[in-house]
Amino acid sequence: MSIYTPEWVKHAIFYQIFPDRFAIGNHPQQPLLKNPHWEDWNAPPTLQGYKGGDLWGVIEQLDYLQDLGIDTLYFTPIFQSTCNHRYHTHDFYQVDPILGGNRAFESLLNAAHQRDMKVVLDGVFNHASRGFFFFNDILENGPNSPWVDWFTIYDWPLSAYDGSLPANYKGWVGNRALPVFNHDNPDVREYLMQIAEHWIRVGIDGWRLDVPFEIKTEGFWQEFRDRVKAINPEAYIVGEVWRDARHWLDGTQFDGVMNYLFTAPTIAFVAGDRVAMDLVISRSYDPYPALTAPDYAQKIQALLDLYPWEIQLTQLNQLASHDTARLISIAQGDRASMALGTLLLLTFPGAVSIYYGDEVGLVGALDPDARRGFPAETEWDREVFDYHRELIALRKAHRALRIGTYRVLFAQGNGYAFARSLDDEEIVVAVNIGLESVKISLDLASLSSKSQPKQLVFGTAEMEFEPDNKAGTLTIDIPPRSGCILM
Amino acid sequence: MSIYTPEWVKHAIFYQIFPDRFAIGNHPQQPLLKNPHWEDWNAPPTLQGYKGGDLWGVIEQLDYLQDLGIDTLYFTPIFQSTCNHRYHTHDFYQVDPILGGNRAFESLLNAAHQRDMKVVLDGVFNHASRGFFFFNDILENGPNSPWVDWFTIYDWPLSAYDGSLPANYKGWVGNRALPVFNHDNPDVREYLMQIAEHWIRVGIDGWRLDVPFEIKTEGFWQEFRDRVKAINPEAYIVGEVWRDARHWLDGTQFDGVMNYLFTAPTIAFVAGDRVAMDLVISRSYDPYPALTAPDYAQKIQALLDLYPWEIQLTQLNQLASHDTARLISIAQGDRASMALGTLLLLTFPGAVSIYYGDEVGLVGALDPDARRGFPAETEWDREVFDYHRELIALRKAHRALRIGTYRVLFAQGNGYAFARSLDDEEIVVAVNIGLESVKISLDLASLSSKSQPKQLVFGTAEMEFEPDNKAGTLTIDIPPRSGCILM
CATH class of the missing domain: 2.60.40.1180 (Golgi alpha-mannosidase II)
Structure with missing residues (x-):
């Protein structure tokens, strides 16, 4: 079969926003918290603290982003969630009230589209949260819940909050805070498909899919693609797959993956022995050992040989994400590593994704440190900002750099x-x-x-x-x- | 000040529906459960079982209700909830998916209004549930939650599901499943006011307020009335106040209350010594001891003297509700008690409220038994149905019986x-x-x-x-x- 991927993605500069940490709006509309007590913006992030970033803030920064050369916003989850990273979805149909709710998102989407900017959302369809209605009903009603087949329950009563007892239901990587959907249940499958369709109809331009490899139900991602593309054939579908992703990149599932197969050798090449092993060893990519130029060439050639060219052009290439430490920190502060990595990123085939703050030299070790508050302008590394802007402009000016x-x-x-x-x-x-x-x-x-x-x-x-x-x-x-x- | 109450209420025949138990739609649209496993409709209700009634079913029964003479539907809670009675609200902006969601409710509201029928919803603004987003966030994030002041927390970590530990936050009547809002927090107050306004804008014709006496925040119910009536001056506001309600019936808060001060003496009069004490003794009304006619006259006169006449005409009079046993059961099966009570109900000033099933002789002891599935037509007591219909028709034909x-x-x-x-x-x-x-x-x-x-x-x-x-x-x-x- 011939593979088709969205043309716009091949030319796009993504900017990955962790919404709690990018910007607090100066003019939020109808916030539910009039005098909120946020965790200090500049204090080290904590696992449970909220810093209060919102989508009104993102709207106010669109000039900045456009000036930088960004044309696509990729948000880590924005749906109502009881966690600052919002991967613990509480309601897939509501944008989190802290972020400004559906109202703020609608404003953002309109504002972005008016600037010809696109918006991609993070879809967490593997698991939900303990407060998620359909799971919470099981927690409240036990075997009487009509939703009992929506998750995988091993034993009653559920032990959802008592860490001294075994978590007697299926949680993602054993985490009882993240009950895993039973995707084999046709009702669950349909429920999730409808969410995907809903937000595409609302107008988002694509889905980034969280841990999609965990969903092993036959045909799930094929149906997902078919239903999303039926509404918007140009919608982008990009999966979080860290290693060999050929299984998902056959043209029937994803348009691309988060391209850690580019990230890892690029970091190993530009940072070399500077790589702080404690910041990378626990992750699903291998930016080590140090690579020489021939090593790097071999890795890159292998990557380019792995997938069809049409897919290569819509891979999502990044140096860092909310799931990794930032390159500047991995390289133990070596600014040249960041500059070299950014040059290689901006000249590689596939969409570019810049993790918020990387463009101004923001540091960050592993989660939660990689999710710091975006710094005030006085704290920016101007040189880093300038080469980001310059390289983005060059890429946008030259089709050869893109395709x-x-x-x-x-x-x-x-x-x-x-x-x-x-x-x-x-x-x-x-x-x-x-x-x-x-x-x-x-x-x-x-x-x-x-x-x-x-x-x-x-x-x-x-x-x-x-x-x-x-x-x-x-x-x-x-x-x-x-x-x-x-x- | 002069008191104004909605004119339509003075002429209304309410029908109180417990949505899980009234009717299952034959033609539901897009249900989330394609092959649901409900608790058997005719089996005794359980505390945690769902029988699967929905709003599509109510729509299909509008002919029946209109033929009976009903012109107002009063629903016990319909919002998304992890409990079959739905007083454990999970989301105030969503109609429960089992009921058909917002889509079914919109259809119901349109269908009802096309028939000149009105719809009143049950507003549970005192407490929420453990899965309710703003409380669940506290449960998940502890003191880091930005919503921590929305409830009253005594101690950390919260013990929400472990009955062996003290419930260290304020739950309604000490029930940890029902965290009580901190109404003194202006953000909470505003949040609740907006819910009230939202559904009035959607088109509901009034609010029945659950345990409103628990909310002691100065001016709360006055503001509630002002904001609701600003949108629809004819909206009905009726509080669940079982005894002397003068405090709330001064014209600045409620148009009426659930008139258990009518219910109790009427049962004590018509059922007399037949009253099964175990079905009434635990409730907040006193349908005992047996009353003679002079006793009853004295009680009724005292009730009529208690509130202004304009209020009397918009009281909500009932013989039973989801919170009581049904009269036929209280009277230990004595059908004459039910007939006499119904005659007195249908000829009393104030709106009439018939608890679903009472009109066909459905029995029911205390909760959960009072919430049985509405019986199949073959099980109806035709005589009971006929006198209900006849008395309703008489009341509707004669203004004197109403006002x-x-x-x-x-x-x-x-x-x-x-x-x-x-x-x-x-x-x-x-x-x-x-x-x-x-x-x-x-x-x-x-x-x-x-x-x-x-x-x-x-x-x-x-x-x-x-x-x-x-x-x-x-x-x-x-x-x-x-x-x-x-x-």
Whole structure:
């Protein structure tokens, strides 16, 4: 079968927002808490504290995001939830009242669409919460609940809140706070499908799917895709699958996955031995051991060979997410690692996803630290912000950076270069991860572009052109721990 | 100040529906449970079992109700709840999915209004449930919850489900399943006011207020009335206050209360020593000891003297409710008690409320037994149904029975008679609660009606007219345990 993925995603710059931590609106409408007592915005995040970010705040930051070059907002869960990260869904049809409720979301969606920005929501369809109506009814009524087959109960009475007793129902990774739906129950399946359809009808532009690999019910994700695409064929469906995702990327399920297979080698390459193992070892990706350029080239080529090109172009590439530490922290504060990673991210095929705050140098160890309050402007790392904006602008200006082919040109020691080519446009990206400058020599005959010599459009490097009896050789002398773009 | 109450209520026949037990729709739309396993409809109700009644079923029974003469539906709670009686509210903005959700309610409201029927909902604003979002967030996040001031917490961690520990937060009558709102919190107050406004805007015709006496926050019910009436000045507000309700019936709060001050003496009069004490002793009304006619006259006169007449006309009079045993059961099966009580109910000033099933002779001891499934037609007591329909029709045909003055004409031994008078219309109601026939003699000079002699329009009785030098005397010979209406 031929695979079709949404065209807009191939060109998109996503911005992942953890809503409790991005912005508090100055002009919220009808908040339920008039004088809220939030956890201090700048204090280290806690597992249970709320900092009070809301969607009114996001609306007020749309100018900022658009100026940065963002065109798609991807929110971690926004539905009513009894947890600051909102993965404990309490009601799939209500936007959390702290965030401003359905009213604020409707305003946000309108405001975003008026700016040609898209909005993707996080769909948590594997599990719910203890307060979720259909589970709570079981908790309250035991075997008398009509919803008893919506979850998997092992024993009565349920032990939902007493940690000294075994959790006698199926919770995600054994967590009794996260009762897992019985997806084999056709009523549950239909209930979840209708949620997916509802929000697509409301106007969202796609679903990011939380732990979709946990749902093993035959045909579940195929039906999900069919019903979502029937309403909006251009809706984006991206799964949280950390490793080999071929099972879900056959064209009948997801348009892409969160591309940790890009994240991990990229971090291992740019940060190398700087990687703080305690910030990565417990996660489902492997940004270690340190990779040399040939190692990196091999990993990237393997990734590019793993899925069809149509899928590659709608993968969701990121350096960090709410589920990982931030690169700047993984690299133990090494700012060059962040800069190099960002360069590789912004020049890779697939949609770019920037985790809120990464663009201003926000630090963050593992959850909950990776979910800090977005810093005040006085705290921003301006250099980080500037190269983010510059690289986003370059990517948006050049289709080859988005949908052009990816071809490794050079991979030796600390030097790595590749070309992105589309039609007559060919762009070369080169990086040096080492502490010494590196000379990368490119046989110009291997490049398809006719306009020579190449011009430096990003970064600093010395270029030297040496003619020969063919097209000649271009040597790029790259300073330590830096990268550049030539076209 | 002058008191104004809704005109329509003075003429209304309410029908109180316990939605889980009235009717299951044959044609539900998009139910979430395709093959539900309900508790057997005809089995004795249990505390936690659902029988699956829904609003689609109510819609299908509107012909039946209208034929009976019902013009107002009063529902015990219909909002999403984890309890079959639905007083444990889980979401005040959602009609319970078992009932058909907001969609079914919208259809019901339209169908009812098209028939000039009104709909009154039960508002439970004192407490919520453990799964209720704002409480559940406290349960999940402890002192970190932003909603912590919405309830009254004594100690951490909350012991919400472990009966072996003290319930360390305020629950209604100490019940940890029913966390009590902190009404003194302005945010909570506003939240509840908005719920009241929302459903009035949706189109409901009034609120029945559950345990309103528990809310002692200054001005709460005054604001409630003001905000509800600002949207619909004809909306009915009726409180659940079992005894002296003068505090709430000053014209600034409720239009009426559930008139157990009528219920109790009426049962004590018509059922007398037949009253099964175990079915009444635990309740907040006193349908005992047995009353003679003079006792009853005294109680009724005291009740009529208690509140302004404008309030009397919009009291909600009933013989039973979901909170009491049914009269037929209280009277240990004595059908005459039910007939006599119904006659007195249908001829008393104030709105009439018939508890679903009473009109077909459904029995029921205390909760949960008082909440049985509405019986199949083959099980109906046709005689009971016929006198209900006949008395309702008489009441609707004669304004005097609804808004005419009430004047005791005779009260001796087992005989009791009163007149309802309006303009030129005067209607006499007479009952005999004894086991022997009773002769009630009325001095016709005391009646205002000029059309003499009176005609029997309901019941059986012998009438004898004896002229004298004034208007003469009418003697009504009433068979044992019966009553009649003359006009």
